Amino acid sequence: MQDNKISDAVIRRLPKYYRYLSELEAAGVERISSSRMSKEMNLNASQIRRDLNCFGGFGQQGYGYQVLRLKQEIMKILGIGNAYKVIVVGAGNIGQALLKYKNFTNEGYNIVAVFDADEKMIGKNINGITVRPMSALPEFFAVNMIDIGIIAVPKPYAQKTADELVVLGVRAIWNFAPLDVEVRRGISVENVHLSDSLYVLSYHMRENDENH
């Protein structure tokens, strides 16, 4: 397939294109030049052309890109809108924030269950979803195909939770515990480190100070 060798850097830029094109679409813009994209997205115009060419090239020289078509192609590449079944393990602050964030549902990421180890949480209703005990995971997986498992448990339990989800059959893990969980080949994993952008922020604060 053509996108087998696409670099991770390009893949990680695609969500940014998707967000930008969604804004353009909402504003009624039908066609966009790579030079305007470059200016508004703060990316080099030749980089934009190279990025988009990785996926077969969506632009015609001198005519720019069709916003809707390019957005739809990027959604297809990223798999946005594919109707995934998602579960959340951990009904603490992050778990609850994710359960309440309705944009995920709009884009096809449907949270169908939430599990927690804390007895006091079991049976609570969060945004229409009842918290189940961790012990209910196997029977839940026995009757449901789950695509994505979100890990929102404390750090010491994260790897164990990942292992269990992989054995039970998830295809992907989205991990919010502050460590990199490891999974076997064939399982996708994204480890989210919220603090990383805070560190980058404080780097730039210091840099701004020194330049002023």
Added chain:
Amino acid sequence: MQDNKISDAVIRRLPKYYRYLSELEAAGVERISSSRMSKEMNLNASQIRRDLNCFGGFGQQGYGYQVLRLKQEIMKILGIGNAYKVIVVGAGNIGQALLKYKNFTNEGYNIVAVFDADEKMIGKNINGITVRPMSALPEFFAVNMIDIGIIAVPKPYAQKTADELVVLGVRAIWNFAPLDVEVRRGISVENVHLSDSLYVLSYHMRENDENH
């Protein structure tokens, strides 16, 4: 100064080094070779050497890096541990999750106040911090120097909130609303897009499917 021209890509890798070195330190490792770092961090060894050379070079040929010293240097570069004063605007799910996350405090990012527009939230206590009304922002800034403003308000209010915080005098904005807020030169900003890593995750799921 030596780090004026350091690329954004290098800066964005530094938090990963910091996390990795913290793990090594916790495990009692005192010295690490770039080849072992390369293997464990999944980065090219020459890239690691180049990255760290941007900041003056911490390794001696054949001796590897001193874990603690390298970690401390990276903390200094990123400004971790500098005792920042932070406020949160928006006491919804994300705001509350951030207020309850104690690691930030351990690293010098001290959340000192939280503000919300919802009358029902005013006066509530979240992790020891009382929710104040938005109207209290100016008087709060009049008596407190605030380094970082965290934006955790709904999308339609995010840019307006950023503008207000900049006028009041924050040095940096950490934005969790799902759009890029814009700020004037000299103010640092990090726009966090949680969904981006979810999209990358679903890209890899599709890729895994096609390769198996």
